[in-house]
Amino acid sequence: QVQLVESGGESVQAGGSLRLSCAASGRTFSSYTMGWFRQAPGKERDFVATISWSGSSTYYADSVKGRFTISRDNAKNTVYLQMNSLKPEDTAVYYCAATARSLRYYNDYRDANKYDYWGQGTQVTVSS
Numbered sequence: 001q002v003q004l005v006e007s008g009g010e011s012v013q014a015g016g017s018l019r020l021s022c023a024a025s026g027r028t029f030s031s032y033t034m035g036w037f038r039q040a041p042g043k044e045r046d047f048v049a050t051i052s053w054s055g056s057s058t059y060y061a062d063s064v065k066g067r068f069t070i071s072r073d074n075a076k077n078t079v080y081l082q083m084n085s086l087k088p089e090d091t092a093v094y095y096c097a098a099t100a101r102s103l104r105y106y107n108d109y110r111d112a113n114k115y116d117y118w119g120q121g122t123q124v125t126v127s128s
Contacts, residue, residue, distance in 0.1 A: 002026045002117040004096045009122030012086055016126070020081040022096030022119055030074035033103050035115055036081045038092035038124075045095065047110040049081060050103060059109050064090075086126045093121040 008020040022034070035050040049060045049070040058070050069082040079096060097115035101108075108114050 002029070002032065002098050004098060004117055004119035006094065006096045006119040006122040009094060009124045011125040011127065014087055014126055014128050016086050017082070017084045018086065018124060020083065020094055020096075020122060020124070022079045022081075024077045024079070024096075024098065026077070028100075029077040029098075032098045032100055033109070033115075034070075034072060034079040035097040035099075035103075035109065036070060036079075037095045037097060037112055037115075038090075039095070039121075040092040043092075045112050046092075047112070048094070050109040051079065052102070052104075057104070059106075061110075083124070086124075088126050088128045091124060091126050093123050095119055095121045 003025040005023045031053050036048040037045050039045040051058045051070045055072050067085045072079040096119040098117040099115045103109035
């Protein structure tokens, strides 16, 4: 069992930066694939980024590539999402997710159903 708690969401101006954190409980964090998803009002939950257990592999949605960076610190049981050059369309609730699966294929790591554990979400609001 893994429990995830996100933090770091807040309201910022367009062009600003935020760093989201996701703290995980459990002794097996270092073996989990971690992901970030987001959900805007009235829309589906969308893939943002994912990172392998070792941190050696990362994948991003096209909409955030070059602006967002996912990273992890296995010693701290924490995964991060550094968000730069924020846009109003980045406004959403951001969710951290975890799975024991190794997700290496495009259709897998983007699929929310492949992740077994979810945090409660943290709100990010970007104003123009």
